[in-house]
Amino acid sequence: MQPGDQIPELRVTPDKYLTVRYAGASGDFNPIHIDEDFARQVGLPGRILHGLWTMAQVARAQTDAGGGPHSLRRLQVQFRGMGLPEHELVVTGTVHELRDGVAVVHTVAEQDGKAIIRNAEAEIAVE
Amino acid sequence: MAVNTNAVGKRYPPVTYAVGREKIREYAFAVGETNPLHLEVQAARALGYRDVVAPPMFAAVYASPAIGPALFDPEVGINFALMVHAGQEFRWGPLVVAGDEIETAVAVRDISERGGAGFYVFESVSTNQDGDTVCVGTWSNIVRGG
Numbered sequence: 001m002q003p004g005d006q007i008p009e010l011r012v013t014p015d016k017y018l019t020v021r022y023a024g025a026s027g028d029f030n031p032i033h034i035d036e037d038f039a040r041q042v043g044l045p046g047r048i049l050h051g052l053w054t055m056a057q058v059a060r061a062q063t064d065a066g067g068g069p070h071s072l073r074r075l076q077v078q079f080r081g082m083g084l085p086e087h088e089l090v091v092t093g094t095v096h097e098l099r100d101g102v103a104v105v106h107t108v109a110e111q112d113g114k115a116i117i118r119n120a121e122a123e124i125a126v127e
Numbered sequence: 128m129a130v131n132t133n134a135v136g137k138r139y140p141p142v143t144y145a146v147g148r149e150k151i152r153e154y155a156f157a158v159g160e161t162n163p164l165h166l167e168v169q170a171a172r173a174l175g176y177r178d179v180v181a182p183p184m185f186a187a188v189y190a191s192p193a194i195g196p197a198l199f200d201p202e203v204g205i206n207f208a209l210m211v212h213a214g215q216e217f218r219w220g221p222l223v224v225a226g227d228e229i230e231t232a233v234a235v236r237d238i239s240e241r242g243g244a245g246f247y248v249f250e251s252v253s254t255n256q257d258g259d260t261v262c263v264g265t266w267s268n269i270v271r272g273g
């Protein structure tokens with residue numbers, strides 16, 4: 001990894017029932033993620049993705065690039081907008097700098113060309 | 128909106144989470160992990176881990192029982208109908224594996240108001256049974272004015 005290098009792009013399309021599985025796996029049963037009627041009642045376009053699921057996709061792009069879960073030292077994200085089931089998510093990232101054996105990666109997650117995670121920064125230990 | 132900053136600095140009793148092998152596998156499938164370290168005991172042991180390895184973002188699972196009481200604390204006073212999870216940071220130490228017992232302590236780091244919105248920042252510190260800090264989380268929430 002050298003400054004300016006791209007990390008391999010990660011593409012994933014959360015299926016219709018992903019938010020239900022993630023709710024069970026994570027314990028976050030906020031109805032905006034699992035109940036279509038409730039989500040619409042509070043003004044959302046429908047059920048939205050859990051931000052921490054989307055962040056997990058950003059993390060996965062970093063650990064894939066870094067060679068495993070041990071490589072990810074830090075990840076900081078800002079959530080923007082709403083992630084939607086059945087829309088492809090694309091995670092991209094660029095190595096910003098190398099310092100003391102750690103690659104600092106600037107990374108973003110987009111759906112339909114709009115960033116739903118932005119200003120994200122990861123630190124990956126480089127062997 | 129007016130925010131009450133009395134709770135800044137408040138600490139909550141630590142909560143212990145026992146990390147289960149099948150919970151890691153359930154989580155790994157839900158987030159689409161394909162690395163066998165998270166799914167197969169033999170693959171994890173072949174690389175020197177005691178059991179299946181939790182993906183780093185599993186921190187959201189073992190820390191959440193400790194974060195909940197802070198988020199719902201009436202003294203903090205978050206209006207959930209208007210809250211959005213605005214930002215998140217995790218810094219990781221040694222990997223967590225099935226069988227670990229993770230104790231998480233949460234504190235209110237900051238409450239402030241800018242542009243008519245309330246900003247609530249919590250910190251979680253998660254420690255394994257050997258005393259290693261496995262994850263420090265910074266949880267940022269915004270409550271829109273209303």
